[in-house]
Amino acid sequence: MAMPAPDPRILSRAPQIVAALRAVLPGDAVISDPEETRAYECDALTAYRCAPLAVVLPRSTAEVAAAMRVCHELGVPVVPRGAGTSLAGGALPTADSVVIGTMRLRDMLEIDTENRFIRVQTGVTNLSVSAELEPLGFFYAPDPSSQLACTIAGNIAMNSGGAHCLKYGVTTNNLMGATVVLTTGEVIELGGPEMGAAGLDLLGLFCGSEGQLGIVTEAILRILPRPEGARPVLIGFNDAEVAGECVARIIRSGVLPVAIEYMDEPCLRAVEAFAHAGYPKCAAVLVVEVEGSPEEIAFQLGRIREIADALDPVEFRESRNADEAAAIWKGRKSAFGAMGRLGDYICLDGTVPVGKLPYTLKMIGELSRQHGLEVANVFHAGDGNMHPLILFNANTPGDLERAEAFGADILRLCVEVGGCLTGEHGVGIEKRDLMSTQYAPDDLAIQMQVKDVFDPQWLLNPAKVFPLAASRPHRERAAAE
Amino acid sequence: MAMPAPDPRILSRAPQIVAALRAVLPGDAVISDPEETRAYECDALTAYRCAPLAVVLPRSTAEVAAAMRVCHELGVPVVPRGAGTSLAGGALPTADSVVIGTMRLRDMLEIDTENRFIRVQTGVTNLSVSAELEPLGFFYAPDPSSQLACTIAGNIAMNSGGAHCLKYGVTTNNLMGATVVLTTGEVIELGGPEMGAAGLDLLGLFCGSEGQLGIVTEAILRILPRPEGARPVLIGFNDAEVAGECVARIIRSGVLPVAIEYMDEPCLRAVEAFAHAGYPKCAAVLVVEVEGSPEEIAFQLGRIREIADALDPVEFRESRNADEAAAIWKGRKSAFGAMGRLGDYICLDGTVPVGKLPYTLKMIGELSRQHGLEVANVFHAGDGNMHPLILFNANTPGDLERAEAFGADILRLCVEVGGCLTGEHGVGIEKRDLMSTQYAPDDLAIQMQVKDVFDPQWLLNPAKVFPLAASRPHRERAAAE
Incomplete structure (x- = not known):
């Protein structure tokens, strides 16, 4: 993902910018030592790194406002940052930017x-x-x-x-x-x-x-x-599409679980090797959790059991106490850690209508064969929010680019079946240039015009969300003003 | 509520404007006969009336687009209209506007x-x-x-x-x-x-x-x-504030009824005279409805009964069948009709945090005495969405203005206790000038800048939502361009 070159006129003024920030903020709130700013060079999309010009860590709304005012007056880009856990590069700095972190706003x-x-x-x-x-x-x-x-x-x-x-x-x-x-x-x-x-x-x-x-x-x-209680069940299937069908039928029935989580076979293998959660060996596992009073839980689990039984599951495992409930969740909760042990991965975040889950899962499998890269699926199935993990080797030249191309194909597929590029990770830099798949030029233009209102200089979180080509006229107009 | 004078340059071009609309739309989609446009002179806020220049009733998105294009090119204001049931004057035309109605978009x-x-x-x-x-x-x-x-x-x-x-x-x-x-x-x-x-x-x-x-x-x-079933209960109290407290306690307990409706004594009197619903004679009645399976209904009603009993209700009436359920809803559903028989009224729509209901009800009573106008309260209590009805006599000169002043005081009260000018009726013309109570000038300015993006000529639904004084610079800039 290309990032625009930093503005040399800003880089050359770095000492004055840092001095201006120090003039309005407490001493420990401004970090400019390259050894320290390096800690902010990336978020959880670690394939992309770039240390910012400075980092500001305010303790109040007034301090955030003071830092923003300085950056605005000096025309310096600002990268807002929470804990830096974005999987889409939402908090990736540019070399000519000031990161404003919220982590000390802790009251x-x-x-x-x-x-x-x-x-x-x-x-x-x-x-x-x-x-x-x-x-x-x-x-x-x-x-x-x-x-x-x-x-x-x-x-x-x-x-x-x-x-x-x-x-x-x-x-x-x-x-x-x-x-x-x-x-x-x-x-x-x-x-x-x-x-x-x-x-x-x-x-x-x-x-x-x-x-x-x-x-x-x-x-x-x-x-x-807090609900009176909550109870998960585990349902295993020998066919990934049937598991997808089970999700669709639960949703259609009107039972409203708090969670329906889906793990496919490659994910289950990794999880078993890592967490020994005792999951069945099969094509797909659902973890479904319901909550409420004991009567409500029993009623909902009864309905879910009926729906699952009609689809011939390999296993339907209820939890009878807190330990058994924790065992059922253990595998799902360790899934991302388990996948990390297999190598590098990128984690996608497309969303599809629930009824399109079986078809989408099948097509992802086909794309996996075409691109020659393994994919594991672990996601929030109840609302169609998919998180395919594409495995690659960061040390193999060209592998990241192949993984990204595969990822882009999956996200295009999500849009084609009536879905959306992102469910909860955001667009960031990762999906920036795919926005044109989701939106017509006019739709994107009006989003950018709304941004013009709030950020006429286009200083906030640069090079994210909007395709660089589409946003160029807005940025150039901002620069000319 | 003052409306701006119509633009004489538009009025003088009325025949050309109607002709331009007729050129792109089917014959029966454009209405310009004053006898017929009069049907569109007001919505449910009938105190304000003004027939538009023309009315367009398209049958497709393409026809709406064609009408909008003509109005845009000719600089004619457009008033969108659904069924005209707005209680806030949201669909009130201006004399120089074209109403675009959606009522034939019926597929x-x-x-x-x-x-x-x-x-x-x-x-x-x-x-x-x-x-x-x-x-x-x-x-x-x-x-x-x-x-x-x-x-x-x-x-x-x-x-x-x-x-x-x-x-x-x-x-x-x-x-x-x-x-x-x-x-x-x-x-x-x-x-x-x-x-x-x-x-x-x-x-x-x-x-x-x-x-x-x-x-x-x-x-x-x-x-x-659809839920398996639903059942209402009626709870009567001798003290209006205690009824408000009951609502707050139900919400706090975590039971989630589908509806908690509140009627005070003036409303109950009118409803009894009109609908003979057999409600108890008391200071306030709640209608609470729960839904789900028979077990879920029984469980929730049990909790609600416990909460109500602790507050010493005059009556706690459960419905055992569809007829009894209909009887409980009958009074609530006829409330607005019943109030209409008492005379003219304006229906407000402020929202307050649920915990502030008892205090707000008490203060509305005091304001009623100060303004010398009767008020009846009938509203969605569970989410703090109040609908005080202020009674007045449209034939008494000055009475409408007094009722509006009283209404404005109630809405200011809602904002003061941490609430909002509107829950569901919208701002329209009714609360346009109160927006400055809710929002600081900068907050309003940025809303209007977002409007600038979508409607740079300020043609859409003129003189609604934003205070006329605050929106003047935006409208003047639009006119100059």
């Missing part, structure tokens, strides 16, 4: 169980929000796999989901309000602790905008009472 | 139960969508009180809710995709039949944009399997 500001919200600074991790709420009997629903590390700021920027978003929705369904720092340093408030929104829904627009419009420093999140 | 295009969506032209009524789905065992969740008449186009423009949105969310939570005609006549597609959205979430931005950005001609709506 829990207010909990209101009566009105069911929590107000936080956005540098708190996703998991710490639910941990904070646990003693009160509440939780925050979106739960990305990286929840131990990833921040609410990143979750909002990418509209993150997670295993449980089938029942509870993704970030945009659970975000009630936000404090946003615009590129000028101006601070605006969007939404609030109630359901309404008068005028245009800018909160929804910000959610998933990948740092293109501003930096969210505080958020009001919807919280939910 | 059901596609039903896909496997992927759980229906694709419709947006002139279909809300109720007809669920009627179409009923034989298949599915339904479309948002259910505004006007669902017999109101169209999906209007629902999307206003982000409509309804009694059941407590459980299922409002329109934005159930809208998956849209075909939009922009002011230039250009047609774009937003979203699609899957959960993801790459790039900026323009679909969310369009939902609730009140015809300020374009006209939605086709929509993909999420459909849900």
